[in-house]
Amino acid sequence: MTGRRGRRPPVGWILWAGLLALLPALPETARAAGLSNPFPEWPTWQEIFRVLTLRDYNTRVVIIGTAFLGMAAGLVGTFLLLRKRALLSDALSHATLPGIALAFILMTALGGDGKNLIGLIAGAAVFSVLGTASVILIQRHSRLKDDAALGIVLSSYFGLGIALMGIATRMASGNAAGLNSFIYGKTASMLFLDAVLIAAAALISAVFCILFFKEFTLICFDGEYAAAQGWPVTRLDFLMMSLAIVVTVIGLQAVGLILVVALLIIPPAAARFWTHNLRRMLWLSGLFGAASGLVGSGISALMANLPAGAVIVLTASAVFFVSMVLGSARGLLKTGLERHRLKGKIARENLLRALYEWIESCSDSQTPDACLLRSVPFGVMQARRSWTAGLLRRTLAGLEAEGLVRRDPPESCMLTAEGWDAARHVVRKHRLWEAYLITHADIAPGQVDWGADEIEHILDPEMIRTLERMLPAAPGDALPESPHPIAPQGGAD
Numbered sequence: 001m002t003g004r005r006g007r008r009p010p011v012g013w014i015l016w017a018g019l020l021a022l023l024p025a026l027p028e029t030a031r032a033a034g035l036s037n038p039f040p041e042w043p044t045w046q047e048i049f050r051v052l053t054l055r056d057y058n059t060r061v062v063i064i065g066t067a068f069l070g071m072a073a074g075l076v077g078t079f080l081l082l083r084k085r086a087l088l089s090d091a092l093s094h095a096t097l098p099g100i101a102l103a104f105i106l107m108t109a110l111g112g113d114g115k116n117l118i119g120l121i122a123g124a125a126v127f128s129v130l131g132t133a134s135v136i137l138i139q140r141h142s143r144l145k146d147d148a149a150l151g152i153v154l155s156s157y158f159g160l161g162i163a164l165m166g167i168a169t170r171m172a173s174g175n176a177a178g179l180n181s182f183i184y185g186k187t188a189s190m191l192f193l194d195a196v197l198i199a200a201a202a203l204i205s206a207v208f209c210i211l212f213f214k215e216f217t218l219i220c221f222d223g224e225y226a227a228a229q230g231w232p233v234t235r236l237d238f239l240m241m242s243l244a245i246v247v248t249v250i251g252l253q254a255v256g257l258i259l260v261v262a263l264l265i266i267p268p269a270a271a272r273f274w275t276h277n278l279r280r281m282l283w284l285s286g287l288f289g290a291a292s293g294l295v296g297s298g299i300s301a302l303m304a305n306l307p308a309g310a311v312i313v314l315t316a317s318a319v320f321f322v323s324m325v326l327g328s329a330r331g332l333l334k335t336g337l338e339r340h341r342l343k344g345k346i347a348r349e350n351l352l353r354a355l356y357e358w359i360e361s362c363s364d365s366q367t368p369d370a371c372l373l374r375s376v377p378f379g380v381m382q383a384r385r386s387w388t389a390g391l392l393r394r395t396l397a398g399l400e401a402e403g404l405v406r407r408d409p410p411e412s413c414m415l416t417a418e419g420w421d422a423a424r425h426v427v428r429k430h431r432l433w434e435a436y437l438i439t440h441a442d443i444a445p446g447q448v449d450w451g452a453d454e455i456e457h458i459l460d461p462e463m464i465r466t467l468e469r470m471l472p473a474a475p476g477d478a479l480p481e482s483p484h485p486i487a488p489q490g491g492a493d
Contacts, residue, residue: 052298056301059301061194062190062301063293063298064199065190065194065195065199065293066190066255066308067291068199068290069198069247069251069289070267070286070290070292070293071287072246072247073247073251073263073264073289074267074271074286075202075206075209076205076209076240076243077244077263077285077289078271079216079240080264081268083240085241086264086265088132088135088150089248089264090154091150091154092128092132092241092261093248093252093257094161095127095134095154096125096128096249097257099123099130100120100123100124100127100161101165102123103122104123104168105164105167105168108171121249124252125245131153132241132245135149135153198250201246201247205243208243209282212236212239213282215231219236219237244264247264248264255309255312255313256309259310262313262317263316266288266292266313270284270285270319270320270322270323270327272329273323273327273331274328274331289316292315296312296316344395347395348395348399351399352415352419352422352426352427353427353430355413358374358376358380358384359376376414377411377412378392378411378412378413379411403418429464432467433467436467
């Protein structure tokens with residue numbers, strides 16, 4: 001083995017390579033052992049065409065129903081996310097479990113059909129309201145934080161649900177009731193009536209989101225202002241949570257109480273990366289939710305071994321990760337490029353200001369003709385801001401490409417006429433902000449440079465004009481005097 005003495009092979013890579021080598025042989029091994037193939041088989045083109053054209057009745061019902069569910073969850077979840085109540089939907093969904101179990105027990109004890117879907121949904125809805133009310137009461141009447149209140153309610157109601165579910169399954173018809181489908185979801189068994197119910201709830205949610213868009217927006221962004229203006233914040237909150245309860249309850253059959261919360265959170269979170277406009281975010285969230293339901297249930301229809309609820313959530317997660325990277329408003333790629341550009345702009349403007357101030361400190365005259373003859377050594381520039389040699393040379397190369405500086409001797413540079421004007425503009429912005437901080441923010445002149453350095457690079461023309469109106473000592477294009485004159489460092493070449 002070559003390389004460094006004592007170097008060991010990467011064990012992790014060896015294990016991964018062995019696992020990948022064994023994967024193709026697993027189906028054959030399972031068949032040889034008399035087991036069914038645990039891996040999904042790739043669909044044929046005929047099967048893909050049948051799903052895309054919705055030829056099969058059950059596929060048509062499931063895809064349309066889950067698409068409407070995703071749209072409703074995306075619309076309602078947008079306001080929950082902005083209201084900072086995304087995790088409340090998690091507590092809400094877990095609170096439905098005791099309602100389902102208790103409704104089954106009561107209906108069976110009274111001699112009715114414990115499998116009645118309307119009765120089970122009614123029980124889930126009642127306990128969803130109780131769970132939401134419990135969280136709100138704990139938040140308002142105790143000193144506990146929101147996360148503690150959510151954790152207490154979620155675990156308490158879920159524990160109660162598991163206990164009641166144990167009682168229900170020990171009853172005569174409990175084992176065949178299919179109550180576990182409300183926990184994990186059973187999308188493939190969706191009936192036409194379920195799809196109609198989901199579609200009706202989705203349309204109701206869309207109508208309420210449109211009718212109360214202004215009110216929901218106000219309480220999401222500034223609830224205290226809305227209350228001060230006389231808006232019924234409590235009733236609007238109750239209406240918003242009622243819509244969330246409706247979506248949660250109708251989604252139990254499709255994806256289960258554990259995964260329904262994902263449809264309320266992931267689509268609006270993904271839409272947030274694409275726009276800063278709430279109206280666009282609302283419809284994007286509904287679109288992402290509908291697309292997740294449609295694509296996820298379609299994939300599940302093609303691959304029989306994949307449960308639809310889990311695939312729907314994984315599809316929504318894929319949409320989220322793509323949005324997080326490529327989003328046009330807050331995506332990582334866009335913000336990374338913007339941060340890189342801003343970093344380059346800051347280095348460029350800092351270097352122009354350093355060149356100007358050094359020339360200014362060495363010159364008796366501030367006329368361009370006199371100052372342009374000054375050549376600034378690299379060592380002086382590197383010492384003024386502790387630049388690394390590489391950063392300084394890259395920034396100077398960029399300024400030279402723009403025609404703002406030119407190399408004089410190999411280890412120094414000087415400003416061109418255009419560079420002098422650009423540097424003077426940068427220094428003027430910096431000193432205007434310094435003057436504002438001294439006169440209006442009561443910051444000491446010796447400490448004002450750092451505050452000005454943080455914001456001077458993002459001052460827009462409108463802000464500059466505002467500062468000029470507030471500071472009569474700097475009319476027109478006059479350059480304010482620096483509150484901390486810089487002593488010369490080294491001579492000019």
